[in-house]
Amino acid sequence: MKKKLLAISLLLGTSLAQAFAPQAGTWVITAENNGQPGRGFGLDVQNSTLVMQMYGYESSGSPTFYLTAGALTNNQYAGPLMQYRNGRFFGSGERNGQEAGNAGTVKMRFVSGTQGFITFPGEAEKEIARFSFAYPAGPDGLKGIWLFSPLDTVTPSADFFRLEQNIGATDGGNGLVMSTNGRVGCEHQTKGTLAGSVLCVRLNASGKLDRGYQMVYSVNEGEGLLLTPSGEPTALAVMRRLGNSTDVGTGVLHKSSDAQELSEAAAQNFRGEFEAFKASTQND
Template sequence: MLKRLIAAVALLGAGLAQAFMPQGGTWVVTSEVNGKPGRGLALDAQNGILVVQMYAYESGGQPTFYLASGALQNDRFSAPLMRYSGGRYFGSGPRSGVEAGSPGNVSIRFTSGATGFITFPNEPEVAISRFNFGYAFAPASLRGVWTFTSFGSDGTLADVVELIQQGNPTANGNGLVANSNATFGCEHQVRGSLAGGVLCVKINTAGQLLRGYFFAYSVNEGEGVSNREGKGPDQVLIVRRLTTSQGVGTGIVYKAEDQESAPPGALASHIERLAEGWEADN
């Protein structure tokens, strides 16, 4: 898994100063996630600029918020963490907040678009991660409409699929989820060297393997590798969730068409075979 994803990231980042951008949204200090109120971060990266909003507490227990912004270079960021006060409250008239000092700099080094490490003023470095509260590592989380776009020596290829029907788990997975005619299926891998990622296959209605996909994802976005008939060379793969399992769009709405079904069991068979082959390569 790591070898193939690192290769994909290397290709994506060739000639670029930034191999990835952190996902916008709610981030947490990983060790502080315990189901109780605590500290949290909202990150937004646009065109090399990172904005960090943080909610935390004063030494006396009062809640407060901070803001930092600046350049994100080589997956690293450092800027003063500014405190603000005096702004509008619920029911107030127009009021403008003012800067109320800074406890010091906040520094972040990102290890992927969804993970990293942060150093707060007067604290040691700790791990942070994109907070995924909507999609458990379970088969049902793969339901919905997805796009798969890969590029490389085979050219630029794209698939749009709606994963709607859940089947039994394969040898290394926790439950196969397929489209309506069972020609495209994906599964979370929970054992072997691919554990932690998602393995997908595309087959024809005769049950023959056309393409394999392997990726890691967070919430609605994923990156990984794709290859023809389960063989090299690998292509860079970009994955995007377009709708939830309830059909709610995450940005684009797509309706799948009915197609002829593939033989029963063909998707599961290819998933297991590819898992063994990829595992042997690592």
Template sequence: MSLLSRLLVTAATLWALSAQAFAPQAGTWIVSAELDGKPGRGMAIDVQNDTFVMQMYAYESSGQPTFYLAVGTLSNNQVAAPLTRYEGGRFFGSAPRSGVLAGNPGTVRMRFTSGIAGFVTFPGEPERAMHRVNFAYPFAQSSLRGVWSFNSLGSMGLTAEAVQLTTSAGSTSGGNGILATSDGRFGCEHQTSGELAGGVLCVKLNGSGQVQRAYFFVYSVNEGEGYMQSVGVADDQLLSVRRLTTPSGVGTGIVIKEEPASPADLGQLQQRLAEAALRLQR
């Protein structure tokens, strides 16, 4: 069976694993049907351990803007928490002052179907689909540019490698353009058709140009999950992927950051060339 065929066969395993418990990604979330490019309501969600925190910006029936806070315990990919509203807090330029509880319209209920999607039920409303908003990375070749880390765990133990994708290449019949390392031995492409559509497929070649490893993952913004397959190894490795730099080279973590380039010392280069010329003429 070919490596690509094995990727297709084992895709079912990945989707089965998604039924296990997971933490939704921290970030900006929205009711999917309300994403229309106009001012509306939205949610900032974060989960640490099993503690769920959501800040929501919305409006009163009068049209006045307001915000709510919900804190609860995430269990089995679900959470129910009271929505609390506050008022009277500090405004721009004010002296120190604290907000006070100003009401509780009811309980918000959420159930997550993946780390980036799920359903929400607000007080007085039916259940609606929601998702984490990706507003800066289109499903395009350009979004793959930068440094990525690939960490897998399985029968091979823990494997890890980091690559810098810098070089644009043509597209395959199932994707929209390959982004590769400068030596052409590692490349990735968004998949746009077939059973892998919606994910990213990467291959690593050895010095002879043969596939050494294949990676398939689905990602949102800076984080992805999937599996890795290695030639000669029957079992797939669970895969965790992270974007370490943006396409422009800015670090995405809390430590790694873009380092300013040192100015080139062309004067020193000129001096050394002159010295070399004198030596060669003697």
């Protein structure tokens, strides 16, 4: 099985195109990401509104923070970078932060959901990226429970599997990690036209290539393509890591059996409310 996965993964190849929105999380200035305390910022985009909170330093060396918020249009943003002071400190009572001035206009443009460029007041444009600090770009970074969902309305399907076993690298990647049942293998591609993406293959019960996937992901979210056995793209696909390598859930609810019981109870309660609502509308 290992040899088949190693060989088949070499056969698949296609260009990857995807839609995107800037991913929420911690972002860094690429050139300043040297492992030392420096500048970074938290970024979140909900609907078409962008909010950025940035930590930085004064010319005196004192730490400070800024906030900007406004509309994100065509993957670009421009707005005032406001500074604040006199807010709460550890152990203080109620204190309301106050605007301390406008540092100038900050501009951002995004080229993917995890990469872009920023222009701070008084500085040249710099490259920025979503900061991934716990998932290495190798086989160990792919481990966990995954759900792959092709966006194919003709024959809807999905693949659900746990990646857990390292089985060696192909010529184009840095190490395949295989699923529990030995039928799915994924690998970060480091060479050729696929470099920078992840290639996955799935075998059927007879050990023959059934389908493939190519994706770009950040932390727990991915987007990409469903591939035929010959490597031709047939549909867009979305991917999500549902649990990490120790089976800790990555979602907003299902972290434990207690959460499962809570979810089932909530579903039963909603069903009762829905039935009552339906009955009331029928009586009107």
